[in-house]
Amino acid sequence: MLRPFHRFDVILILQEFRTSFLAINKGEEVASVGIIANPQSGKDIRRLVALASSFSNNEKVLMLRRVMAGLAAMGLDNILIFNDLGSLGAVAVDGFRHENKNSKAKLFEVDARGETIDSTNAARKLDELGVRCIIVLGGDGTCRAVAKGCGRIPMIPLSTGTNNAFPFSWEGTVAGMAAALYALYPKAYGSEKQVTKQLHVNLNGNSEKALVDIAILKESFYGARAIWDIGRVDSLALTRSEPGRLGLSSLGASLRPIGADEPLGLWLKLGPKSKTNHRVLSPIGPGQVASAQVMEHEIVKPGEAVKYRAPDDRVLAFDGERECLLNKGEDIEISLRLDGPSILNVPAILRKAAIRGDLQMRN
Structure with missing residues (x-):
C-alpha cells in the first residue's frame, strides 16, 4: 500500500532540485571527467632519427x-x-555516440592554434568547468602543458608521445574506469592520488617548471624544439631517473636510479x-643507445637549488623541448619541489574498487 503524498515530500523534492540546479550552474558536485588529447604527440623529429614508429591519430581516436x-561502463x-x-x-565523440545513443559525451572549445599552449588552455577550461579529473593523451611535453593549467585537478597521463617518462602505458579502458570511480567517489579514492615532483627555474622574473627534466644545451639558437643529439647536452636536472625509460632521464638511470615517488x-x-x-x-x-661522459653528479633534495652560470650562450629545454635562451654569463638556479600535478594511480584505484565491491553487480 502506498503512503499518502505529504507536503514534506514536496519540500524535499524542491530542496534536491535546488541543490542539483546550483551544482550544475557552479560546476560543483556533478561528477565529470575531462579528456585532452594532443594530435601532435609522438610525431616530432626524434621519431625520424630513431627506429621508431609514429603514434597515428587513428590509434589516438581508438584510444x-x-x-x-x-x-x-562505470x-x-x-x-x-x-x-x-x-x-x-x-x-572520437561521433563514433562513441553512434554506439551509445544516450551518451552525454560532448566537446568543449578553446581558442586553439595548433600549439602547445592549446593543451594549457584546455586544462584551464576544464578547471573552470569543475571536472574532477583529467585524462591526458600525450608525452612529457603535453603533460607539462596540461599541468600549467589544471590547478589542483588530478590527472591520468596516458603515453602517446615520444618521451614518456611522466605518463603511463595504462590501457585506455581501465584508465577510464579508474577515472570514473574517482570522479563518482572522490572521498573513497582520494588516497590513491599522488603529488608529483617539479623542477623550478626563474627566468627574467618568470618561473618555468618541468615535470621530468631541464636540459642545458650547448647552442645559441632554438632550431628544432625536440632534442635528439646527446652531444649537445651541457648539464641536466632530473626529477626522476627510472631504469627502463627512454629519453634524457635515462642518462641518470644509468648512473643513479631515482623513482618517481622518491623525494x-x-x-x-x-x-x-x-x-x-x-x-x-x-x-x-x-x-638509440648513446654514450655520455658524466663529469659530476649530485643528489638534489626538495627545496635545494643548483646554481649554474652559462660559460657561453646556452639553450634551456624543458621536458625534451627547447624553449629559452641563456646569454653568456647569465646565472640561474634550478630547484626541486614537491608541488607538481597530482596523478591518479589506476591499478591502485581498481584494486580498492574490487575490495570495496564497487565492481560487483547485483544479479
Whole structure:
C-alpha cells in the first residue's frame, strides 16, 4: 500500500532540485571527467632519427573511444573532450555516440592554434568547468602543458608521445574506469592520488617548471624544439631517473636510479672524455643507445637549488623541448619541489574498487 503524498515530500523534492540546479550552474558536485588529447604527440623529429614508429591519430581516436567506454561502463555520463584542431575529439565523440545513443559525451572549445599552449588552455577550461579529473593523451611535453593549467585537478597521463617518462602505458579502458570511480567517489579514492615532483627555474622574473627534466644545451639558437643529439647536452636536472625509460632521464638511470615517488632529484654535468669521468650507456630513444661522459653528479633534495652560470650562450629545454635562451654569463638556479600535478594511480584505484565491491553487480 502506498503512503499518502505529504507536503514534506514536496519540500524535499524542491530542496534536491535546488541543490542539483546550483551544482550544475557552479560546476560543483556533478561528477565529470575531462579528456585532452594532443594530435601532435609522438610525431616530432626524434621519431625520424630513431627506429621508431609514429603514434597515428587513428590509434589516438581508438584510444579515446576506449577511455570513454571505460567511463560509461562505470556510470559516468558527463564526459568533456577537448575539440582539438586535429579533430581527434570530434571523431572520437561521433563514433562513441553512434554506439551509445544516450551518451552525454560532448566537446568543449578553446581558442586553439595548433600549439602547445592549446593543451594549457584546455586544462584551464576544464578547471573552470569543475571536472574532477583529467585524462591526458600525450608525452612529457603535453603533460607539462596540461599541468600549467589544471590547478589542483588530478590527472591520468596516458603515453602517446615520444618521451614518456611522466605518463603511463595504462590501457585506455581501465584508465577510464579508474577515472570514473574517482570522479563518482572522490572521498573513497582520494588516497590513491599522488603529488608529483617539479623542477623550478626563474627566468627574467618568470618561473618555468618541468615535470621530468631541464636540459642545458650547448647552442645559441632554438632550431628544432625536440632534442635528439646527446652531444649537445651541457648539464641536466632530473626529477626522476627510472631504469627502463627512454629519453634524457635515462642518462641518470644509468648512473643513479631515482623513482618517481622518491623525494629526490639528480643533477648531471656532462663533459669531454676523461679518465675521471663516468662513461654511461643510455637508451635515449627507440633503437638509440648513446654514450655520455658524466663529469659530476649530485643528489638534489626538495627545496635545494643548483646554481649554474652559462660559460657561453646556452639553450634551456624543458621536458625534451627547447624553449629559452641563456646569454653568456647569465646565472640561474634550478630547484626541486614537491608541488607538481597530482596523478591518479589506476591499478591502485581498481584494486580498492574490487575490495570495496564497487565492481560487483547485483544479479
